Amino acid sequence: MTRTAPLPPNSTIGIFGGGQLGRMTALAAARLGYRCHVFTPERDSPAEQVCAGATIAPYDDRQALDRFAAEVQVVTSEFENVSADALRHLAKRVPVRPGPEVLAIAQDRIKEKTFCNSVGAPTTLFHAVRGPQDVARALADLGAPAVLKTARMGYDGKGQVKLDRDARPDEAWRAMKADEGIVEAWVAFEREISVIVARGVDGAMLAYPAVENRHRHHILDETIAPAPIPAQVAAEADRLARLLAEKLDVVGLLAVEMFVAREGAVLVNEIAPRPHNSGHWTIDACLTSQFEQCVRAVAGLPLGSVAHVPAVMKNLIGDEAETWLELLKDPTAKLHLYGKAEARPGRKMGHVTWVNKAP
Ligand SMILES: Nc1ncnc2c1ncn2[C@@H]1O[C@H](COP(=O)(O)OP(=O)(O)O)[C@@H](O)[C@H]1O
Ligand SMILES: [Mg+2]
Known part of the structure; x- marks a missing residue:
């Protein structure tokens, strides 16, 4: 279904997936006067805790998908490891933004890299x-x-x-x-960066600056915003993110993970049609957070300014979240916890952002 008129206040946005990305999207939506209704197989998920309504069912439960579609005016997903068929089913009933075909490409590394190359975005x-x-x-x-x-x-x-x-x-x-x-x-990269671009129903785009992502045990540990890279490398990353958002006809957010190879070449590694962990810094350091921007884009509103100050974001993984009180003793630390009961190893429990801090 397509509809281009802006979603009026008090409408309900459907969020497919119940994790922290859904939680932070719902919090941003509430500020703009929207309600959110989450679809998730899990009870008491991070998103459900802050949403007005929830449908708790397996992702492929057609009847539950129909009930969900009847409750919401637009759907956005926060998670890509769900079947594209579930989103195709929803898309017959309600606008799904970004659309199911974007998800089908992003969730399959072969389709993803083949697509990137087909539009002239280089990969390994x-x-x-x-x-x-x-x-x-x-x-x-x-x-x-x-x-x-x-x-x-x-x-x-x-x-x-x-x-x-x-x-x-x-x-x-x-x-x-x-x-x-x-x-x-294998890419002998100098660093890993990402760009999050928002694209509205009218095709207007705004991108956040390229940020640097440092991983530990393959999980994002720290994001440095903006990335300390030469202007032409940042411009190339921005160009690639916009190119992909445009060619995929994204309405919503597209996060693009990239490698800066040793010679300064930029290669696309992964894309995600949703808010991204490397954009959490925007909540505290940017005029419009990635979550608010996602809501604006999928609701058909004008996009908000991405004016920002520099920031460092640190993920709190597993028992790192136990340091929450210690972190709060620094009055400049902006702490975000996701409401997860159990701190399993490798689990993203929260994050902390410092604005105007040198890495
Ligand atoms: N081809 C590659 N060359 C070098 N490092 C890689 C390559 N692919 C992945 N990595 C490393 O592994 C991390 C995770 O891989 P990625 O493809 O982003 O998968 P995911 O994030 O879905 O687990 C990357 O951020 C990067 O550090
Ligand atoms: Mg990745």
């Missing part, structure tokens, strides 16, 4: 693989090191196996635990 070289023999062939072509990843459902480094010179293709295939994968040439 890669091969689609369906078994150990394909892995051996890919490795012979690309050379070591390389990385084998599941085509779908991977996140935070899960489902990835590094292939060194002496890697055994059969062992790597078994370790990946999936029936379709991608082998990517």
Whole structure:
């Protein structure tokens, strides 16, 4: 369904997925006078705690999807590891922004990198693989090191196996635990950056500055905003993010993760059609946060200014969140906790942002 008129106040925005991205989107929506209704299989999720309504059901439950569609005026998702068919089903009943076909590309690493290359956005070289023999062939072509990843459902480094010179293709295939994968040439990157671009129903775009992302154990640890990179590298990252948002016809947000290779070349690594962890700094350091911008874009409102001050965002992973009181003793630390009861290792429990702080 398409509709371009701005969503009036007191309308209900449907959020597909119940995590912290949904929670922060709902908080921003409330400020603009909207209600949110979340669809999630989980009870007491971070988003449900702050939403006006919830449908608790498996993502592929058609009747529950119909009930959800009847409650909301537009749907946006906060999570991409759901079937694109669920979103296609919803899209027959209510506008889904970004649309199901964007999700279908973003959730499959082979489709994602093939699409990027087809519109002129460079990525590392890669091969689609369906078994150990394909892995051996890919490795012979690309050379070591390389990385084998599941085509779908991977996140935070899960489902990835590094292939060194002496890697055994059969062992790597078994370790990946999936029936379709991608082998990517290793990028000896200088740093990792990302750009989040918002695109409205009218095609207008605004992008946040490129930020640097530092990972620990494959999970985002710190974001430095803006990234300390030369202006021409930042401009290239901005160009690529806008190019992809435009070619994908995104309405909402598109986050684009990129590598800055040693020679200064920018390669696209991943895209996500939703708010992104590397944009959390915008809540405290930007005139319009990525969550408010997402709401504005999907609700058909004008986009807000991305004027900002520099900031550093640190994720609180697992038991790092236990330091919350210590962190609050610094009156300039902006603490965000997501309402998750159990601090499992590797779980994103919250984050803290310092504005105007040098990294
Ligand atoms: N081809 C590659 N070359 C070098 N490092 C990589 C490559 N692919 C992934 N990585 C590293 O692993 C991290 C996670 O991989 P990514 O493709 O972003 O998957 P996800 O975030 O979905 O787990 C990246 O942020 C990067 O640090
Ligand atoms: Mg990633």
